[in-house]
Amino acid sequence: MAVQPEGTPCWADAMFSDVEGAKRFYGEVLGWTFGDASSEYGNYTQAFVDDKAVAAIVPPMPGQEGQSQWCLYLASPDAAATAAKIRENGGQVLMEPMKVGDFGTMCLASEPSGAVFGVWQGGVHEGFEATGVPGAYAWAEFFTREPAKADGFLPAVFPYSAQQVDDNNVDFRVFKLGENPVLGRMKMGDEFPPQVPSYVNVYFAVDNCDDAVATATKLGGILRFGPMDSPFGRFAALSDPQGASFSVIDMTATQGEMPSMTDV
Numbered sequence: 400m401a402v403q404p405e406g407t408p409c410w411a412d413a414m415f416s417d418v419e420g421a422k423r424f425y426g427e428v429l430g431w432t433f434g435d436a437s438s439e440y441g442n443y444t445q446a447f448v449d450d451k452a453v454a455a456i457v458p459p460m461p462g463q464e465g466q467s468q469w470c471l472y473l474a475s476p477d478a479a480a481t482a483a484k485i486r487e488n489g490g491q492v493l494m495e496p497m498k499v500g501d502f503g504t505m506c507l508a509s510e511p512s513g514a515v516f517g518v519w520q521g522g523v524h525e526g527f528e529a530t531g532v533p534g535a536y537a538w539a540e541f542f543t544r545e546p547a548k549a550d551g552f553l554p555a556v557f558p559y560s561a562q563q564v565d566d567n568n569v570d571f572r573v574f575k576l577g578e579n580p581v582l583g584r585m586k587m588g589d590e591f592p593p594q595v596p597s598y599v600n601v602y603f604a605v606d607n608c609d610d611a612v613a614t615a616t617k618l619g620g621i622l623r624f625g626p627m628d629s630p631f632g633r634f635a636a637l638s639d640p641q642g643a644s645f646s647v648i649d650m651t652a653t654q655g656e657m658p659s660m661t662d663v
Contacts, residue, residue: 402521403474404576406557408539409526410472410519411601412455413643418444421456421467424639428615428647429534429603440499451528453535454603467643469601470507471539472517473557474526478504481518481556488555489548496520511548514541514597537604537648538631540583543597546570549584550663562660573660600636602646608633611647615639628654 403409415421418436425431425446431453436442446454459465475481478496485492485508493515494507502524509515519526529535543549550572553559559574559582570586587595605611608626612635616622623644625635634648 402476402525405474405476406559406574406576407474407526407581408471408536409474409521410454410517411469411536412443412457412472412517413467413469414457414459415467415641415643416459417641418442418456418458420640424615424618424620425454425456427618428611428620429605431534448529448532448534451535452524453527453529467639467641468515468598469643469645470515470517471599471601472505472519472526475506475518475520478506478518478520481520482506482508484556485518488552490552490556499524510541510543510552510597512543512545512597514543514549514599516541516599531604531650533604533606535604536601537650538583538602540585540600540602541597542585542587542591542600544587544591545597546572546584546586549597553582553584561663563663565659565661572663598644600644600646602634602648605647605649606651608635608647608649608652611635612637615647628652630655630657
């Protein structure tokens with residue numbers, strides 16, 4: 400697998416205090432199987448679909464216990480150079496670039512409105528081994544109350560072009576690499592409680608959105624939004640039993656016409 404182009408969403412992981420509980424939940428909802436915990440790397444445990452790596456879960460380091468959340472990593476050919484660009488453009492580097500054995504180099508950061516994301520400079524681990532198939536990563540969006548901050552930051556750090564959806568009822572922007580849409584940016588409205596900070600919402604593909612929601616809620620997950628039909632697929636937003644938010648989408652169940660968009 401070739402190293403991903405700069406700015407491509409290339410990996411996702413999350414910390415869970417109850418790793419076995421997370422395995423049960425995502426194993427049933429997304430069909431994941433799990434590799435052995437890597438004790439050398441904090442019991443980092445990869446998740447697989449059809450023997451292809453699609454994500455990872457890890458217990459928190461002592462003192463780092465808190466709200467579980469998914470972290471999306473964006474590909475970089477040089478994590479140190481990307482960290483410098485993040486600082487130059489008003490973001491914060493939360494964890495300096497750190498080499499993870501031969502696997503690659505990681506960095507954690509936040510964009511100026513506060514959404515946390517990762518940077519991954521691939522080594523032998525280049526990222527997702529499958530995307531867009533049931534159980535694997537499908538899409539991601541930066542949710543923010545201050546869209547101008549994210550809109551200025553993301554194309555300054557990564558080689559994105561951008562298009563704005565032509566809809567007065569929703570403030571949504573798509574970032575592209577060449578002709579390929581790779582990320583969205585959604586303005587958070589009043590439906591989000593004020594205590595909810597900016598965040599990155601990761602979508603995982605499923606073969607039936609309603610079935611995935613039913614399984615998730617039966618296992619203690621909370622339905623936040625949907626299921627809803629869209630031109631991109633039928634999707635729903637959920638929180639798992641440990642509070643990590645994510646979305647599921649059946650990309651085969653599309654309804655309606657694609658929205659018109661304007662280059663910005």
